[in-house]
Amino acid sequence: MQLFYTPDIDPANAHYFLNEEESKHCIRVLRLEKGNEVQLIDGKGGFFTALIQDAHPKRTILQIISTITAFNKRNHYLHIAMAPTKNIERMEWFLEKATEIGIDEITPIICQRSERKEVKTDRLNKIITAAIKQSVKAYHPVLNEPVSYKQFITKSFDGQKFIAHCENTEKTNLKAELTTSRRYLILIGPEGDFTPDEINDALHNNFKAITLGDSRLRTETAALEVCFEVNFLNR
Template sequence: MTLALFLIDDLPSGPFTLDGPEGRHAAAVRRLRVGEELLVSDGRGAVAHCVVAAAGRDSLDLTITRRWDEPPPSPRVIIAQALAKGDRGELAVELATEAGADEIIPWRAACSITKWDDGPRGDKALTKWRATVREAAKQARRAWIPIVTEPMSTRALVDKAREVALTLVLEAGRSTRMAEVELPESGDVLLIVGPEGGITEDEINAFEQARSRAVRLGPAVLRTSTAAAVALGAIGVRTARWR
């Protein structure tokens, strides 16, 4: 059975106490006891294999038996996920995180039904995405927690597309298949996923002027909540990310 992973801000080099929300979850919910094993990570590549030395009501005293650093995946994959209605946006970032996204950009697309404002409601939605990503990273036993940036406009995303090694705009109905595109072995790959209403021609034209390519994943039309995860799987098997 795969060991549970817990996240802390800084990973020590010697024995330490796992407390706070993670310690409470490990001791009271997972009910880990003396002698049981677990993984602890700082979410920035450092991982430790630990054994429980003592268990309290809401904390665990841990001994580190092995510690290592996992290199970041290459190429890095950035997901620009259009804001989606209901819980589809959260589902999209959850699946993308489990599939290996390294960075997630909330995109204010023209056809997005949901609109995040710059006030408390927008902050609350962004906080929810970040919490979803953190929990999904733990579920997937990932040593690297994806970054969730501030929301971007189309203009800002076009500027981002100019900075990366490759940008792919996922759009059903395009003649070019993603499988036909040569993928870089290093650098950043930006995947742009549209909302339920699709990506407008003006948006696609703007991205293409920034050296982006509009592609389709396959014959099926995917929901905005699943497209990124499927694309990440395709990139994973075609590059060194999953080797």
């Protein structure tokens, strides 16, 4: 399967023109020719099958022959808000793997103990795009710009809200609290964990405290564990 990300595709049109970058990849790298079949995803649930009409390395013309809407749409919505890791490659790894498993939205949150205060979302979005193509996902996860923790937790959210932390206080687990086929927002803290004040602020804003087990996990590992567990419980 030769898959291309085409966020600007119009399902009402019978033809689509690949941009120069994708055209070059299609013709020069993959060496596809006129009449070859390709698949397209728009990042909004659309999955298209098309035939190459004009194999031009700068502007390949495709004929759309079939369309599927809401392709492999999941029965839940997962939003993970996590402190960006000091080593950005660890966050890149998380985004790649979480996209492959299934995630809808990610927000970098700047906490009191955050060692990284800035995030370049352009590069991270490219990693997400590559991951949806590799895993054949028709939905492109939303990556928000970084926001302060205090500002973020006061925003309204229509669904279940959780905060995962390592403090020795009362906590439950996702299996006991999670209602399937819902919307979920889960907070993951920095390498030094959330501060007690941040945890209390979350609880006062209707987040429930959860544990991810006895092991002390890295930020990106904890976030991926949450991603896997939510998807597993919704199967």
